[in-house]
Amino acid sequence: MPAQLISITGVVQGVGFRWFTRDAAEAHGVTGWVRNRRDGSVEAELHGTAEDLAAVVRMLRTGPPHADVASLTVVDMAVPSSPPDRFEVRSTV
DSSP states (O other), X not given: OOEEEEEEEEXXXXXXXXXXXXXXXXXXXXXXXXXXXXXXXXXXXXXXXXXXXXXXXXXXXXXXXXXXXXXXXXXXXXXXXSOOSSEEEOXXX
């Protein structure tokens, strides 16, 4: 099952982006996590089928209503031996 690390910049904090990401991931059966970064970006690690990952990334390119996504970077990752079994919102790093 593919895995991706996503980095999103722009107006993506204080607009519900992490919860939007969680809802999008759960709607598509994607596991992993999302968190804010102190530099103002949002970072997510997604695990799922290629089709489900693509669907979530499409949603993240727009984000929730008050977001303004400036850039979204996707990096394919090596799949861990024990991928997460759910999706979680993590604390800021």
